[in-house]
Amino acid sequence: MSKSGGSQGLISTSDVMLGLPSPPIEEECLQKDLARNIEMAKKIFLDCSDMVYRDIQVAQDQKAFLFYIEGIVDSQEIESQMLKPFIIGYVENEDEDSLESPQNTRVSLSQASKATTWGDIITGVINASVVLLMDGTTEAHIFNVKGGVRRGVEEPQTETVIRGPREGFTETLRVNTALVRFRLKTPKLKMVSFVIGDETKTDIVLSYIEGLADPKQIRDVTKRLKEIKIDGILESGYIEELIEDHPYSPFPQMQYTERPDTVTAQLLEGGFAILVDGTPFVLIAPVSLWQLMQASEDYYERFFISDFIRILRYMFLFIAIFLPGLYIAVITFHQDMLPSTLVLSIAAAREAIPFPVLVEALMMEIAFEALREAGIRLPKTVGQAVSILGALVIGQAAVEAGIVSAPMVIIVSLTGIASFTIPRFNLAITVRLLRFPFMIMAGTLGLFGIVITFVWILVHLTHLTSFGRPYLEGVSPYYKKNQKDIFIRVPWWKMIHRPQGTARNNNKRMEKGINGTPKPDKGW
Known part of the structure; x- marks a missing residue:
């Protein structure tokens, strides 16, 4: 494998300084000539020392070119699931004239897609995918092999509890969504993806339970997220300030947490969560003052x-x-x-x-x-x-x-x-x-x-x-049912309904027991 360096650039500084107008590279399509496609790839990623390029012989009369960003992909998976199958397959089938579909014949990676424009290819590369260009075709094959060194699941540092789950969110978005999925095993749990940030292209997920969350609130937060225009999102605090109702209020209008169980509890009460790639802090909303005074151990x-x-x-x-x-x-x-x-x-x-x-x-x-x-x-x-x-x-x-x-x-x-x-x-x-x-x-x-x-x-x-x-829901406006979980918490077998004002479509949490109270066995 070879890495790109400054000497491999195909455009000079003088060319850049001319300032000649040119069509956006993202809108350009691939060519059948592999050499021209390779030239374009190296032009786009000029002076990117972490780019890795590799020429591959896939058939007797067909060559291919593979490139990706080192450090954010799983190099071992690339070698075992892509390079090795191509090399072995070429040796065993030297008489083949061409290879039409590598993702169906040689590569055993599950997440694969095709692209015809350089915009889709650039998006794939910066999102930890490997791009395979083949001679004689105008389609690029993109394989998701996201990896790299990231922090594993650990106990939350900011929300320690004596009794409760020890798992905490990490900086990896898909790990965080999986931690929520482990607790909510239902297809009603929705994970809507957004990409925000002109330069950072930060992946963001809006999570809620269909049938519990208020559709108006989901439409509202979706609209607010789509309207964000910023160069980069580095932490969920950016999102919090950009979408809250009252930006000049000293009181927090969203809660952030490192605990998957806290997010799950909020989703079960009809709220929603915003997960941001690159941070372990997940935003949950809507919240009231009383929720901010509650801890996980209370339940x-x-x-x-x-x-x-x-x-x-x-x-x-x-x-x-x-x-x-x-x-x-x-x-x-x-x-x-x-x-x-x-x-x-x-x-x-x-x-x-x-x-x-x-x-x-x-x-x-x-x-x-x-x-x-x-x-x-x-x-x-x-x-x-x-x-x-x-x-x-x-x-x-x-x-x-x-x-x-x-x-x-x-x-x-x-x-x-x-x-x-x-x-x-x-x-x-x-x-x-x-x-x-x-x-x-x-x-x-x-x-x-x-x-x-x-x-x-x-x-x-x-x-x-x-x-x-x-913000003072339950007290102002006053809801009698909410008094079971504001200043005190009644026993779980009395918390039959969710808080009034949330989960309007499905307010019932559980079935009522005998006389509303658990009874001991007659043998005692």
Whole structure:
């Protein structure tokens, strides 16, 4: 086999600089002359050092030419299923004058197609296919042999669970679609393909269950995906920002996950998923605020354990949002709300502090966020140690130096811990951002400022939608059936129906048992 190099180019720099108009290469058709086709192939892939070219003798009076991109194909499969059969077949049938259809006689690869234009050939090559050109024919044979070194299926790093499946999505699109197929063994599971990105030609799959997903939503998301015009898609975050309902809202309107079981659960509730080649993070929508507060383990543990954890999670959500602002408002404007002993204790701790409470809180919150970001970006072996030791050392040193008070360190620490209980990172970062306007309004207007900010956010949430679905669905608008899986989760044998507002075509999840409750055997 031979690789292309810069010396193999058929056009010079001076030819390119002339800027002469020429028809698009993609629209040109193949010629019967193999030499001209080879010349065109090397012209298109000029200065592509990862291209591999190979001349093959397929019959007594017929030659062929094979080319592909090294690194993204399975080289062993090419050698065993293409080159070896051609060589052995030629030796055994030297008297043959020509070979009409190699994909039916010699090559034993399952995914094969034909092309007559260079546009289809280019698409095949960049999508990890091998192209076979034959002398005397205007058709090219394209064989899909996608391979290369990619990461295997591993446990998700961003969504660890104690109980639940350990498989996580990878950067390979077909592996990800297979992980969903393994869990949903039904022909109703649809996988609609798109190619987005003028330069990257990124493969994207829209997945949904026919009969459960809302047809209007599927038509809407299909239209939004088709309207995307961009040079490249490198991660699913590109897609999220380009198709969401309210791009200026701080609240996430789509959920991303590395877990196939999470995607499957969303599909079973009438949602859809967007899988992007090259990233393990799959987008699922539509979502509500309550879904972003749920974790996979909520459905794998027994219901009373899940209920306790959920209630705890919502309590800490309010702590993460309101605690710093409430502390600032009370200490600055409403000291009479606290017991006298506590007021005296806080006043003694703040006696030598030169900054107002608001400035003190902002300093500590920004320092805490910086430490958290440093812990994420540093290598895992030192990241956790730096974040923990940094918080302890800086906090203790700041208190001893009289820059901040000990109660403020406690407030910031509790707030940080509370934000870690939110299961979805995109919602957790939103809560961390909203904390600052609450603190500023509390420092200027006291409790009245907190109330104004809360009402503003509440109004914003009631107007927010995710692909037309209300963001607070179940509470606003209120659906009685949805209360079984918002703030608590009832036992599985009571969750007979899917959430109201989703899966409108088939709202029933399972058959109702005897009196709605499982009964023990009489022998017990």
